[in-house]
Amino acid sequence: MTKRVSQLNRHNLKFARQLRGYSSNDLAQKMGIKYPATISNWETGKRSPDFLSINKLSEILRVPYNFLINTESYSDENSVTLFRGPANTTKKVKLSFERKIDLYGKFISNLSKIINLPPFEFTDLQCKNADFKMTNDDKISQIAYNVRKKFGLGNGPIRNVTAFLERNGIFVVFTNDDSGVNALTKKIDGRYIVLLNIANQSSARVRFSLAHELGHILLHINYKSNDLNDKNQFRRMETEAHYFASCLLMPEEGFLLDVVSPTLGGLVNIKPHWKSSVQSMAVRLNQLGIINEIQKVNIFRELSRKYSRKAEPFDFGENRIPYEYPSLVNAIYEHLDGAMDKSLEIKGFKNNFIQNEFLGLKLTNKQDSIDTKPNLYIV
Incomplete structure (x- = not known):
């Protein structure tokens, strides 16, 4: 034989x-x-x-x-996946995206055998409920405040949301896909991975999506799968994650100091500073009681008339707010000068394969070697 x-x-x-x-x-x-x-x-x-x-x-x-x-x-069947996308997304598309996040999670796990990655720093801020439980706005606001306090973020805009998550042990990766799927978050080998689809998304929306996924990690990641599959409960979780993102990105004390005029023009003026969409700022003003529901809707209508709900000022073109691409893996490869290529290639993680799957990765391909296991704790 x-x-x-x-x-x-x-x-x-x-x-x-x-x-x-x-x-x-x-x-x-x-x-x-x-x-x-x-x-x-x-x-x-x-x-x-x-x-x-x-x-x-x-x-x-x-x-x-x-x-x-x-x-x-490469697959991780036991971990809960938080999926965000259209209700009519097919199982095949959902599974394809879950396999993509599994792939990146295993890639990160193998990197951790070569270099010490940033640890997860949010454990003390996470809700511990294993079963679904509604979280009120006051508690969500307090958790967002606690995040800013713990990490010294002050009351102003977060300079780079992607880097903030990466520095503190949440591994972010981007993809560009026309399926309509927005994001997936999953815990793989003890590490939180966020896969974000940035297709047709502005930087402001991407920042909000990342804050939204952080909300899920802090509020809902410990729930059981059957809670996530309940449509009514899932809608509530989405609402809570949205509110968390608003509180985190636009803290009341700092945000209201910059709102000179709660109008479309006033919000457009401060958008480059806060790097949040006009629509999310209008929603935040409504949450804080500065404008009522009718005023919020009027801002949306005027935005649609003058610009577009999908293409606000500073979203695209020469004056666009730039994307905050993940940089942790690139920093690792630059630090190691390509030394781990062979060990990863044996396991199927060839540089060009990973680069083609995900956006913004720049993996070197040198044959230098090192014997020590260095530390990399910041981006």
């Missing part, structure tokens, strides 16, 4: 197929396989493909060959 050069990891084949949003039939067609059951047999371990078939799978699924034969599993 001929000994195989390499053996397919059936779990990783299924992972890669789901990552690309393919069904077994889809993959069989792309492989030119007559019987779709062949794919199922490979994924259940009843049969195993030869070297040439694994190589073809690698090309079609756009994953490294080592990814399919590595003995390490």
